Amino acid sequence: MSLKIPYSQTARKLRGTFGVGSGPSGRIKRLRMCVTGLIRHERIESTFARCDETRGYAERLINIASRHGDKDKYAMEVADYWLLEKDLIHKLFKVIVPRYENHRSSYTKLYMLPKELPGYGKDMGVLELKDNPWPQVVPKQRETKYFLTNMLVDELRKEHHRTKRSPFVNKILETSADNIDIDSIQNQYILDNLVDNDEGKTKNDQSHENKND
Amino acid sequence: MNIIQKHICRCLIQKCNSGNVPLSFVPARQATVLNWLLDKHRKSQLSQQPEKEDDIEQETIMVPRDYKYLYPEFLPPANYRHRDRIREKLERQDMFCRRTMIEVPEFYVGSILAVNVADTYAPSKNTRFVGLCISRENDGLRTNFILRNHIDGNGIEIKYDMYSPLLQSIEVLKLEKRLDDELFYLRDCPPEYSTIQFDMEPIHLPTGSAVPLNTIKVPLGPRPWDKKWDIKNFKGLQPSNRVLGKRAAIRLERSAKPWEEHDLMKQYRENINDEDVETVLKEVVLKTKKKSTKSQRRQ
Amino acid sequence: MASRSPLVCASNCLQNILFRDAFTISRVLTCYQPVRYRKRSSRHPEWFVRRRVKSFDEGLTQENKQFIKDLTVEQYKNKPSPLKEEPLERGEWDLRTRRTGVLALKIGVIPQWRKDGTKIETTLLQIIDNHVIRYSPPEKFAQSAGWKPWWGRKYGSVVVGALSCEPHLFSKEYNNLFTEAGVPPKRKMTRFLVSPNAAIQPGLPLTAMHFRVGDYIDAQAKTIDYGFQGVVKRHGMKGGPASHGGTKWHRRMGGTGGGGNMAGIWKGKKMPGHMGADWNFAKGLRILRINTKYNVLYVTGTTPGGNHCYVRIMDTCLPNRRREIQNEPPMPTFYPEDVTDQIQEEYIDETLFDFKEPSIEYIDEESNK
Numbered sequence: 001m002s003l004k005i006p007y008s009q010t011a012r013k014l015r016g017t018f019g020v021g022s023g024p025s026g027r028i029k030r031l032r033m034c035v036t037g038l039i040r041h042e043r044i045e046s047t048f049a050r051c052d053e054t055r056g057y058a059e060r061l062i063n064i065a066s067r068h069g070d071k072d073k074y075a076m077e078v079a080d081y082w083l084l085e086k087d088l089i090h091k092l093f094k095v096i097v098p099r100y101e102n103h104r105s106s107y108t109k110l111y112m113l114p115k116e117l118p119g120y121g122k123d124m125g126v127l128e129l130k131d132n133p134w135p136q137v138v139p140k141q142r143e144t145k146y147f148l149t150n151m152l153v154d155e156l157r158k159e160h161h162r163t164k165r166s167p168f169v170n171k172i173l174e175t176s177a178d179n180i181d182i183d184s185i186q187n188q189y190i191l192d193n194l195v196d197n198d199e200g201k202t203k204n205d206q207s208h209e210n211k212n213d
Numbered sequence: 214m215n216i217i218q219k220h221i222c223r224c225l226i227q228k229c230n231s232g233n234v235p236l237s238f239v240p241a242r243q244a245t246v247l248n249w250l251l252d253k254h255r256k257s258q259l260s261q262q263p264e265k266e267d268d269i270e271q272e273t274i275m276v277p278r279d280y281k282y283l284y285p286e287f288l289p290p291a292n293y294r295h296r297d298r299i300r301e302k303l304e305r306q307d308m309f310c311r312r313t314m315i316e317v318p319e320f321y322v323g324s325i326l327a328v329n330v331a332d333t334y335a336p337s338k339n340t341r342f343v344g345l346c347i348s349r350e351n352d353g354l355r356t357n358f359i360l361r362n363h364i365d366g367n368g369i370e371i372k373y374d375m376y377s378p379l380l381q382s383i384e385v386l387k388l389e390k391r392l393d394d395e396l397f398y399l400r401d402c403p404p405e406y407s408t409i410q411f412d413m414e415p416i417h418l419p420t421g422s423a424v425p426l427n428t429i430k431v432p433l434g435p436r437p438w439d440k441k442w443d444i445k446n447f448k449g450l451q452p453s454n455r456v457l458g459k460r461a462a463i464r465l466e467r468s469a470k471p472w473e474e475h476d477l478m479k480q481y482r483e484n485i486n487d488e489d490v491e492t493v494l495k496e497v498v499l500k501t502k503k504k505s506t507k508s509q510r511r512q
Numbered sequence: 513m514a515s516r517s518p519l520v521c522a523s524n525c526l527q528n529i530l531f532r533d534a535f536t537i538s539r540v541l542t543c544y545q546p547v548r549y550r551k552r553s554s555r556h557p558e559w560f561v562r563r564r565v566k567s568f569d570e571g572l573t574q575e576n577k578q579f580i581k582d583l584t585v586e587q588y589k590n591k592p593s594p595l596k597e598e599p600l601e602r603g604e605w606d607l608r609t610r611r612t613g614v615l616a617l618k619i620g621v622i623p624q625w626r627k628d629g630t631k632i633e634t635t636l637l638q639i640i641d642n643h644v645i646r647y648s649p650p651e652k653f654a655q656s657a658g659w660k661p662w663w664g665r666k667y668g669s670v671v672v673g674a675l676s677c678e679p680h681l682f683s684k685e686y687n688n689l690f691t692e693a694g695v696p697p698k699r700k701m702t703r704f705l706v707s708p709n710a711a712i713q714p715g716l717p718l719t720a721m722h723f724r725v726g727d728y729i730d731a732q733a734k735t736i737d738y739g740f741q742g743v744v745k746r747h748g749m750k751g752g753p754a755s756h757g758g759t760k761w762h763r764r765m766g767g768t769g770g771g772g773n774m775a776g777i778w779k780g781k782k783m784p785g786h787m788g789a790d791w792n793f794a795k796g797l798r799i800l801r802i803n804t805k806y807n808v809l810y811v812t813g814t815t816p817g818g819n820h821c822y823v824r825i826m827d828t829c830l831p832n833r834r835r836e837i838q839n840e841p842p843m844p845t846f847y848p849e850d851v852t853d854q855i856q857e858e859y860i861d862e863t864l865f866d867f868k869e870p871s872i873e874y875i876d877e878e879s880n881k
Binding site: 244245246247248251254255257258259260261264294295297299300303304307310311314315331332333337338339353354355374377378379380381 | 585588620622625636640641677678696699717734803817818819820822865870872873875876
């Protein structure tokens, strides 16, 4: 099964910590502790980079457990390696796997915590399993259904569906092309001076695009 | 929290949870378009000629299990930066066209092949080579395989492009598998394990039988070797008598990476996931269906 | 505009889609003035248009979002095309003409074979949704600030855009740039210099048929960004020995200058620094194959940049590989009316091996005699 979360092609290098060690072996040791913590408490708080790394491993672990079942040798081996506290193996197969039986999306959720002003140190994050018993991380938002924009667009939509195209929309579609002063100075000025290596434009775009798309 | 902090918090939370979207993994300076975004543009209704999807009932097609090992060259690379849907499609079209012209039989690493190639320098403008297949690499039109034979006291290896138009025919003389995926260690083994007679007659398998597995264990020759074969845990090699020195033993101990055995993400990055394999192989099943009814495995 | 409806004030998204206006502050045209700045700067150029809207969640419901999406598609489909009114005259081709280029995306590199059996690497370039967005003749172009004096006054400019998007992603100013062409706003735009006889009308689509099989092209793209690199990778210097007493001297630069009269480090000395992310050319590439279904060009060799990067493609400037007078290209671009018979799905070069043909066999000439 494919992962439903974003992942990078190269793994992050995590910083070594006391008692665990550094390098690739220390990284895996630390991540094993994080995964067991996640399965135990269903929500953990750590640095954002470490949360993001554990996310992939936790997703894969649940994927394998749900696919092969608890009678498979390989699945048990993997669960035995990644869960340091052995009573969690039972929880993984009997509680968490049935919970995500009909899930189409990812099993976990990742949040970035705000920095205290003035900002220093690393970015902190919160990683949690979905459908957990804790209260929500994001407080409940206001319902947007009765916003002014929504009400107005609702009316427009209903009218549009009734008359196939409302006179209001019709008017806009007709007039918008003609009313515009094409030869205005600005348009020409901008288009004439388009330069291809506009680094300023492209630099911050991709992160924004992702957000809105 | 004051208002600014709240606002920052809200923005950040939106940023993290924007669905199935890679966030920070492509550097912003690399002005490239991401895979999912490009596919969205190709199919969007705003474009001049939006791409039409093939109306094939793909869900009803069942992919046989062994197709993954039968047609390994159709599987795309695992690295998502080297992938593109349209490029793979066009590449596969060429491969299917070539397969109608020349019959590419079923073979694995360890089976014995005879290959005919057009050659300008040969007197008959055609050469035939018989050998043991010791590796099968790459994907797409770039796939190749290496044949090895021992002739007149010299080991000879020839690499063939599988989709090169110079290939006249590929014939399987003996169909079998070995214990390993690569047999490069035969370079340092005694020559009798890689000598094959040119006038060898093809051995036919009975109909409907599975591909046999050759469980031969090959001894290594005297040192020096091309690589340290004895360290690398090949299943088809006999354990060597080499006694490691003190320093070498320490070095071997240090080079072991036991944590990579259960590194789930590393395995995921290096292999293609099953969903992608299925979508590709469904197309292969459709295209090879017509052919397979005509020519089944020669018995 | 505001008197029309309260919707204008209410929604940023709706402003972009439904109400477009050109109420802008007129700017003063300036003459050419050389400005010194760093090669890779984060500063915007003077003509920068704010492209993105600020991240502002409007809280639209799922139904309303879909409705606005449908509305935009309908709007662009029903729009009267600017091409129907007084088309520009099509010029005739001569040896000094400079046609527009196209903006393609690099898809990948695959091997192909020639008819004599040699293997070559080909790059696949896909042309997605290209449109001409503006043409300005040489007189107008020479007045603008982006014009450089060494280009001369004989070239106009053409702006080409690729990958059409939904307008609510962008700011109103940016969307207004596309009103003349009558196409949805594009994700990426470039400019090509064009001679006046190859003048082209805004709103025209550019396809892979802009070129023909056997033509030579130049491809320009941004190279892969390697970041800050040492001297061995950046300039290919040799470094030092791995062993034999090489202490802390493996990937270093060596001497930087002599003594005496010529002492000191000269300007332009090759040193560690930022590598890549630079505009680069690959000139004289031959088009071997064209797929008209997906608009893909197969081109010899490789082009700069990684996978899925933008590539500017234009007719080659190399004198020996230009076209002859008899073989004139479609001017100013390919029109489907020009061809009487149906367009084939694939065009393949004479020298390239077609995979539908049987395999290559060499003929023994001596035995035939």
